[in-house]
Amino acid sequence: MKKNGKRDIETVEDIKLIVDSFYQKVSQDKLIGPFFEKTNWSKHLATMYNFWDNAIFYSGTYNGNPMKSHTRLHEKNPLSKKHFSQWNKLFTQTVDELFEGEKAELAKRRATSISVVMQTKIVGNNISPLSS
Ligand code: HEM
Numbered sequence: 462m463k464k465n466g467k468r469d470i471e472t473v474e475d476i477k478l479i480v481d482s483f484y485q486k487v488s489q490d491k492l493i494g495p496f497f498e499k500t501n502w503s504k505h506l507a508t509m510y511n512f513w514d515n516a517i518f519y520s521g522t523y524n525g526n527p528m529k530s531h532t533r534l535h536e537k538n539p540l541s542k543k544h545f546s547q548w549n550k551l552f553t554q555t556v557d558e559l560f561e562g563e564k565a566e567l568a569k570r571r572a573t574s575i576s577v578v579m580q581t582k583i584v585g586n587n588i589s590p591l592s593s
Pocket residue numbers: 493496497499500501505508509512525526527530531534540541544545548571572573575576579
């Protein structure tokens with residue numbers, strides 16, 4: 462236990478807490494909340510528990526294709542750099558509010574690197590003068 466009372470991410474229950482808190486923020490967010498208007502939350506949250514359990518503890522519980530689903534999402538509702546920045550800000554904020562340690566750092570790093578790859582593939586190269 463750290464001085465400030467936070468500990469590291471240790472169990473799948475911790476993952477669930479992060480995912481629940483994160484999407485609580487996301488669903489109320491003016492900028493990215495609307496993308497989730499038609500979302501079946503219990504189904505999405507279950508998918509995300511598996512996704513993050515796999516990303517942090519290599520549990521083998523997720524074998525979907527997020528790039529494909531976000532490319533499809535982008536075709537219907539265009540995603541831009543500002544959406545990705547907001548997503549990342551909320552994710553980092555959520556992890557920092559709840560946990561501290563190596564796994565917490567890993568979770569934030571994973572989120573950022575996937576987000577950068579997704580953004581580059583979907584929105585385009587973010588150093589291009591044409592991107593916005
Ligand atoms: C601009 C930022 C983003 C937006 C607006 C967004 C939005 C969404 C939406 C609307 C869904 C579908 C939910 C449903 O079932 O209705 C989804 C699924 C998902 N998102 Fe994102 N997302 C963003 C970024 C990210 C990032 C950076 C990651 C990974 C670190 C991620 C991981 C996932 C995963 C794993 C799924 C489930 C895909 C599947 O069906 O297997 N998203 N997202």
